[in-house]
Amino acid sequence: MTYKEIYNDTIDERILSTVSTQGIRIFFMPKEGYSKKYAVFSTDYGSIDNIFVPIGARDRLEVPEGIAHFLEHKLFEEEDGDVFEKFSNIGAQVNAFTSFNQTSYLFYTSNNFYTGLEYLIDFVQNPYLTDENVEKEKGIIGQEIMMYEDNPGWKVYFNLLKAMYHEHPIRIDIAGTIDSIKAISKELLYTTYETFYNPSNMVLFVIGDLDFDEIVRVVNKAEKEFDLTTGDIERIIPDEPKEVKDRLVEEKMTTSMPMFYMGFKDADTGYKGRKMIKKDIVTNIILDMLFGESTEFYNKLYEEGLIDTSFGAFYTCKESYGHSLLVGQSNEPETLHNRILDRIKLPADEVLKEDDFIRIKRKELGNFIMGMNSIEFIANNFTDLFFSGFMITDYLELLKEIKYDDIIRRFNSHFKEENLSLSIIRPL
Template sequence: MKEIFYPEVNETLYKKRLKNGLEVTLLPKSDYHKTYSIFTTNYGSIDNDFVPLNQEDFTKVPDGVAHFLEHKLFEKEDEDVFQKFGRQGASANAFTSFTRTSYLFSSTDYVKENLLTLLDFVQTPYFTEDSVNKEKGIIAQEIQMYQDDPNWRLFFGILNNLYPKHPLHIDIAGSEDSISKITAEDLYLCYNTFYHPSNMNLFVVGNLDPEEIMATIEKNQEMKHFEPASSIKRRFPIELEKDIIKEDKIELSIKRPKAIVGLKGLDEVPSESTDRLKYQTSIQLLLQLLFGITSSHYLEMYNDGLIDDSFSFEFSLDRSFHFADFSTDTINPEQFANQMVNLILKSDKSPELTEQNLALAKKKMIGKHLQSLDSLEYIANQYSAMKFDDVTLFDLTKIIESITLKDILNVRNTFVRPEGLSRFYIYPKPN
């Protein structure tokens, strides 16, 4: 077992890759009563075109299989997994993103028992056609619920503009039509391909003895049989900048219009793990400098009535995609979008990009990060989301400290391009 000490945050990680390929990471926090564990597969909603395990040709499955699998793994032939966790004093949950599916629990007692339950239920699939068909109605209701959510529709509206061919623009749960086509065979096909231990990682944080917990996990895994590990081949559509939809709109039953501006990044991002995390963090700092609540751009748009407290922005970087989006409720959606596009394109001349402002933004980001490290849930979830090979969220402080104004301007010049911009609106339905 490998020990890695991070002096900046005074934390020690214990890591080991097991014989079956599973990567296990443990973080002891002796001053906490709670333990939190998350079991993640590198498989999400965009992974619908791939070469299945022990096959040679690509196969495309219906949209929504990853999310469907998340639901079905909790259902077993003879027990309800949630009830078992409940009897053992644990709270369990799961979630599916574009690129990952995670299963988790938190508890103060029976940590070993709950950890074994987590490993066993995820690694013991049970699907029948009857149970799959029964689940379709439940997931269809969930899909409809999200279709009625204006903010969800706004976000996927801009994704459809930026990535009209890539499965990123498809709802994580799929559509009512796509899930109607899912079979138990599809679930087993995807499960056997993507739920191999070599494509998964387990992170446990809290009041634990690393030697004891690692031995418990190893013993559990040694009792199970898995096919030999093999690399997973995924395929995504080729997209060109000319494919970007520059503008689109819909109408929903809302009171105020909504607007969102998206900026799609180039496919080429740094491949080296430290450089990749630095690139991501530099863009996050750039956006904070330009549009944070203390910036002149924010105050100007707010005072002009173009934005209100609903204004937000985010940056996403993951395998096969990266983009930024800026959204708000506004009575002047087109004027807001025009102003945002203008500020983005002229951001190299922005008065906000100064050494003094960057120093303050870096301090704020470091402070927020260090404060978040008091949360076991934050540590576990972000460790999986931010992990670039051997570079982790515990390296973030020194990454932030290393970023210069020149770095900010360099990523701005790489990321900001007029060809990558798009806008999407939601207007109230007329009475």
């Protein structure tokens, strides 16, 4: 069998890759001596992909919000069995998730891996959809949506996304709305499936003490024959203004104390790959330097009772969006908001010291090296990075390249008052 090999001598890890008969990209990281084996089968398709041109069509199609998540649920239903029970019977755990940008199906086990891999390929590639089971699923997902609507932690987050974004579909709950899922039909699900679950849009990542030849043999045997193949799928994301939609949004719900999400919307979007991942790393380092637990600022806020241990800050981005979030609980969220603003208005070289940058960068290097000893860490990060146009084996070198000047430039361009929205959930 012919395959490609990527080797990183710094972390002493290699990734083997090939393409299945039907076009699935297969990646394998050997981990000799590890008892756990892990496989993630993913499609480059998430909840924001609601406007696209279906394979074989010329005109664009707009599908109901929540259809990606709905389809994930339906793939676990088989005509003659239960997917969870099949995996349980071989001692394996199976799961799935839908995010804004991808849908992944995964399983892990210490035994019977190749049987589990065959099951994984089989159930993901053989949707069983009927008018009856689609209607039944609407009731199940409708209850899930209502449950999240009653969850203040979920609500404060999506209220913030709606405040930051005018048009971008990231402002819509991944599961959709009660009204949007009513419009989902068997036919729309099949059209969506045939476009986004086409093998050329999918990636299988496997990690563990396994044989690559056997992995490929199982995939080639189990995979379904597809008539249509495609390159890049044409996806349409609405134009999004750079400024935030609303500066403040508030709501009252059943909660013991006020919850808040603050978000700095990123105006610097429209690209992926190495440049985007570098921006991600740089921004998260800045957030640690500004608001991390080791900072004097954090400890002062904590001592004053403005934050508690729920407080955290992180940045997330993809090609069409990005935002830095500060989250937690506070009895005085507006006061905290003002203190955050005061901090970002200080000169960059006053609030971001080079010694702190060196320390935090060193910590991030250590965290990544430790993470490469975890099968879960690698499996969870490989596909997300791959769909962003980046290989996990290049991460350490990119992190090493980041300079203090990168930190200063990014701080000055991103952390501005006009980019900030605040979402608050107050007790009833």
